[in-house]
Amino acid sequence: MAHPLSALLAILLCLGACLGWLMLSGRVLDRLMPERAVLIRPWLFLAPAGLIVAFCLVWPLLNTVWLALHGPNGVGFVGFGNFRLLAGDARFPEAFRTTLLWLAVVPAAATGLGLAAAGLTDRLRGGGLVRPLIFLPMATGFVGAAVIWRLVYDYRGGGGLDEIGLLNALWTAAGGSARPWLTQAPLNTWALMAVLVWSQTGFAMVILAAALRTIPAETVEAAQLDGAGPLRIVLRIQAPQIGGAIALVWSALTLMVLKLFDLVQAMTNGQWGTQVLAGLMFDWMFGAQDSGRASAVALVLLVLAVPLLVLALHGVRREARQ
Amino acid sequence: MRRLAVALLTLLWLLPVAGLAVTSFRDREAAAETGWWRAPLPETRVTVFHPDPATGRHEAGAWVIEGTAPDTGEVRAFGLSSRAPAAFAVGTTARGRDGLALTVAADGAFRLTVPVLFDQAPRFFLATRAPARFTTANYARLIRAEGFGPAILASFALAVPATVLPLFLAAFAAHALVWIEFPGRALLVAGLVGLMALPLQPALVPLLRAQELLGIGRSFPGIWLAHTGFGLPLAIWVLRSFMRRLPREIVDCARLDGVSEARIFARITLPLCLPGLAGFAVFQFLWIWNDLFIASVFLGGAEIRVLPVWLREIMDSHGGEWEMLAAAAMLSMMVPLAVFLALHRVLLRGLPSGAAR
Incomplete structure (x- = not known):
């Protein structure tokens, strides 16, 4: 029982400290230097969040660069030695290629399916019932999804035993012979990607459905009068009008793929050629206890995220100009 | 058309979760032997039964063991070897090697006749059909x-x-x-x-x-x-x-x-x-x-x-x-x-x- 109690205590303590900080520091500020108060007050509000972000994100990100240039445990400067080690280790190019494949397939597939689901359920009776169901995998989490899909992909090895995995049952019923979906490269990476698409389509659908709502209904009605089918309406009329939302979903999913670890770890443990960069980083940090190589992998991930960064900053600049 | 697509999509999204939910309430044998989609159907199971030689009696030049197999559901068929455990329909008489004869009724009542009875009576197999079982034991x-x-x-x-x-x-x-x-x-x-x-x-x-x-x-x-x-x-x-x-x-x-x-x-x-x-x-x-x-x-x-x-x-x-x-x-x-x-x-x-x- 100690954990929940200390958790409650921590919440109360932090909330109290923050409110107290605001009240007190505001009053002290007014007393000591009233003429500067306007300039300093916003920073009082920003200080708690700013300090924590600086400690948890900004400083560690900078530190990663330093660690990547040093040996295991941050001892001894090795320059680009860690990167040379990466290039020499067969596992790194493999994980790099796998991550690139994920980046190319999953955001596109989940956004496309999400758009289809949003368009299909838009202004449909019962659509309000369907959407939570498609969003449901968000609630099950990646480890839960891994159990669910390992059951779907289960393989008994032929040999007269009944296949208890749904996919193999359907596959054999359709005339194929049962296959080990999770241990055969490159098929297994596609099987894993299907799971991530399954779990993220709901997220894409929700955001895109909200964006579809902002489109004036006349454009859709005019297209319907002209005899356009539902797919055509989604692709030609609606999608171009919600370009911003599509870009947002796409980048959020790309970021999700860069962080991907839980799913692969729980489905295949990174074996059989399914390892991704984040998993490799974890292995080298906590398996091999080599913070240098782990940080070098982390930097590679950071570089892969640079296009997102540019896109996001571009969005901010446009917003500021408005 | 649109409704069909939505229904299909929903089904695709829910089916894997349904499989997990159903499997969690099955027992180990059922979960290992058949797919979860067959869980609500009555299942056919093969059990092996060893008659107790002590209950045998001598009758007309042969040994006869009569009794009832433990209740495992309705018996559909029986057999004498593990290769063909359901070779004979209930009510019929199976004749094996060395003058062995076996009759099993649907309620599990059997009559086994053998010329010689050793310490261990010949075993036989029962294919029973039992309603699906669900459990919260897991x-x-x-x-x-x-x-x-x-x-x-x-x-x-x-x-x-x-x-x-x-x-x-x-x-x-x-x-x-x-x-x-x-x-x-x-x-x-x-x-x-x-x-x-x-x-x-x-x-x-x-x-x-x-x-x-x-x-x-x-x-x-x-x-x-x-x-x-x-x-x-x-x-x-x-x-x-x-x-x-x-x-x-x-x-x-x-x-x-x-x-x-x-x-x-x-x-x-x-x-x-x-x-x-x-x-x-x-x-x-x-x-x-x-x-x-x-x-x-x-x-x-x-x-x-x-x-x-x-x-x-x-x-x-x-x-x-x-x-x-x-x-x-x-x-x-x-x-x-x-x-x-x-x-x-x-x-x-x-x-x-x-x-x-």
Whole structure:
């Protein structure tokens, strides 16, 4: 029982400290230097969040660069030695290629399916019932999804035993012979990607459905009068009008793929050629206890995220100009 | 046409979850032998039966054993060898080698005739058809013997502070970013977006080392702090988007009346932001509850197991036992599913309002 109690205590303590900080520091500020108060007050509000972000994100990100240039445990400067080690280790190019494949397939597939689901359920009776169901995998989490899909992909090895995995049952019923979906490269990476698409389509659908709502209904009605089918309406009329939302979903999913670890770890443990960069980083940090190589992998991930960064900053600049 | 497509999509999304739910209530044999979709059907099972030679009596130059096989359901067929365990229909007489004869009735009553009776009477096979059985024993075992209780408590102790703290701190920061004008604000917003667009793995290793130096490594305060830091940029961004659509006049009027900024925050900003806070809180809670990565790093090696870590260990220790795995997964999904089903309106409304701008 100690954990929940200390958790409650921590919440109360932090909330109290923050409110107290605001009240007190505001009053002290007014007393000591009233003429500067306007300039300093916003920073009082920003200080708690700013300090924590600086400690948890900004400083560690900078530190990663330093660690990547040093040996295991941050001892001894090795320059680009860690990167040379990466290039020499067969596992790194493999994980790099796998991550690139994920980046190319999953955001596109989940956004496309999400758009289809949003368009299909838009202004449909019962659509309000369907959407939570498609969003449901968000609630099950990646480890839960891994159990669910390992059951779907289960393989008994032929040999007269009944296949208890749904996919193999359907596959054999359709005339194929049962296959080990999770241990055969490159098929297994596609099987894993299907799971991530399954779990993220709901997220894409929700955001895109909200964006579809902002489109004036006349454009859709005019297209319907002209005899356009539902797919055509989604692709030609609606999608171009919600370009911003599509870009947002796409980048959020790309970021999700860069962080991907839980799913692969729980489905295949990174074996059989399914390892991704984040998993490799974890292995080298906590398996091999080599913070240098782990940080070098982390930097590679950071570089892969640079296009997102540019896109996001571009969005901010446009917003500021408005 | 459109309805059909929607129905198909829904089916595709639900079927895997349905399989898990059904499997979690089956017993080990059933889960290992047949697919979950056959669970509600009565199942045919083959059992081997050894008649007791002590009950045999001598009758007309041969030994006869009569009796009833233990109740395993309606007998459909029987057989004399494991290769053909259901070769004979009930009511007929099977004749085997050495003058053996066997008759079995549908209720399990049998009559076995053999010329010589040894210490061990010949065994035979029964194909019985029993109604489907469902059990809650898997759940009972996980809760009683596999450490589910401590894991769910740890998950609550992790997820609740890690949801509340970043939201509260984010509300502070968003208040300043939206309602106070100051030099450097635009730059700060750009930095915020930059942090959101970066994967957080690079931060893990140095942060863990720093926490270990401070003495809060691999403990609850450490992981609360980590989740707070990682969640803050998105939380600030979502709340900022939400606040920008609130009427600005209220705050301006309060300032003109000489209300202090701290009071404006507590009396105006916080109550007005509640819908936005609630939507993001559900999202953040689900995310933290289900996270395995940060929990493995910041609680790795500690004696504390949160549910995803617990489930991951069950996956290793109960590899092929689908009924146990399924029940464990169902248990670890229970809270997020309940939260989601109860609050999906709040979540589905709150998520786009913050993100779509």
